[in-house]
Amino acid sequence: MLQRWRREGRRLVMTTAYDAVTARIADSVVDITLVGDSVGNVCLGFDNTLPVSMAMMNHHLEAVARTRPRTLLVADMPFLSFHLGIEETIRNAGGFLQRGAAAVKLEGGAKRIEIVRALVDCEIPVMGHLGLTPQSVNVMGGFKVQGRSADDALRLLDDAYRLQEAGCFALVLEGIPAELAARATETLEIPTIGIGAGSGCSGQVLVFHDVLGLTRVHRPKFVRAYTDGFQLLQDALSHWAADVRSGAFPRSQESYRLPEALAEPIANWAPPSVKA
Template identity: 45%
Template sequence: MSTSPKISTETKAKPVTAPDIQAMKGGEKICCITAYDYPSGIIADQAGVDLVLVGDSLAMVVLGRADTLSVTVDEMVHHTRAAAQGVKRALLVSDMPFMSFATVERALATAHRLMAEGGARAVKLEGGRTVVEQITALTEAGVPVMAHIGLTPQHVARFGGFKAQGKSAEATRALIEDAQAVEEAGAFSVVLEAMPVEAAQLITEAVSIPTIGIGAGNVTDGQILVYHDALGLFDRFSPKFVRRFAELGEDSRKAVEQYCAEVRRTSFPGEKNTYYMPDAELAQVRKIKVKPKKK
């Protein structure tokens, strides 16, 4: 099994930009993953991913909520700032949470906070033709925008659940129109989530910006997965489109069980984990008399 070379966050490598991602259309596949804090950010960056997304999925996989709708701009800023401490080379993109871009004014204000306070270098928003005005305004203001169509989790209430989209010719045509609209508005890439591979293929051919798939087959220009899904750290469900590349949740549980067992049998802390009094002081310390406290 081949592995990517480890890339240190201390490297002088040129940071990936939105134009760099856009230029990868039709070339080497673009590798993207989510991150929500310094540890996941630095791991993703060292692994060599091209784009790190601080997703609003943090509401579910980090904060334990039922869906993504309740995550706030304050929370997104907080987690983006944390991830930014570890992501030095990959393009750091932050999700604009539910209703935070309902108007152009709100979209601009949210993007400003995610970039100025959080340290993001681009933003992502969900929707196609319905958010063209916001994408246009953001890009004109100098904000790189990643679009997101197909299954858009912020619309889960309207969809009636986390259901695949584009499963008919009519629905596929609508998705193609959405993708072309966000490209025309200035988006540098577009996420295609949970749709038949045939629909994803047509969309990828219909636009000149990269398509980033998640549950859209291997025909897109790149792929993205949720960090906790890929590493086996999310316990509620595993979508069909996820492959778990590790079982860190189970490994972590076993490690904590071992820690508890060693604490209880006093094998931890061991000699290597213990500080000792310098010999010059030891004799004096042994003269100290301690009176037990009365109960």
């Protein structure tokens, strides 16, 4: 389906969802919903994605899957879920599909070819992820733009082609020069989804909370917030708190009423006598 949309010139839209609320909001708008390991940064208070476990990912995937989204539902393979052997990788990825995901996403290039082939052989669709791969933050020395040297750029193009040949149905390209992402896109048959990779990709992904301005931490250069959701929600909550403190909430229409027949018995009720 994604390949057909690419051939038709349709730009793909992907965002993240971590619970039923965000999933329902996104479902009527985007093409692909990603239950990302970015839940660690966005919702769980971690500095990066490395502490996110399979148990955490399963918990959030199940919440999203219960909404029965119409979008393509992809789940991120977290750190160490695909590093300790093919059998465990298949078990973890297969568990995602059993919980409602339609595909999995994993980070890395040439080192992941054997893993991708094994997953595809087990009928598990795989989305690749190249460039700035957050699970490699320590090796990269931080969240830095990738592919700026000749060797790194050519390696990324090689990795993109090899992942396609191994069976990936799409690739996320993150934090790389726009020209490099465009070159990868034009040479691949599968679609690319960019994040901090310029406009030459087949589609774009941003974190749900970043698009809606719900975060108050430093936003990367490639993020565009379309509203100040944090301030809007804080203002609404402050308005409600003020109404509670002034007695303006709740009103009669926000309260339940006692049946008229019970008015007299309730009014005449007295505490029972307490026996010694």
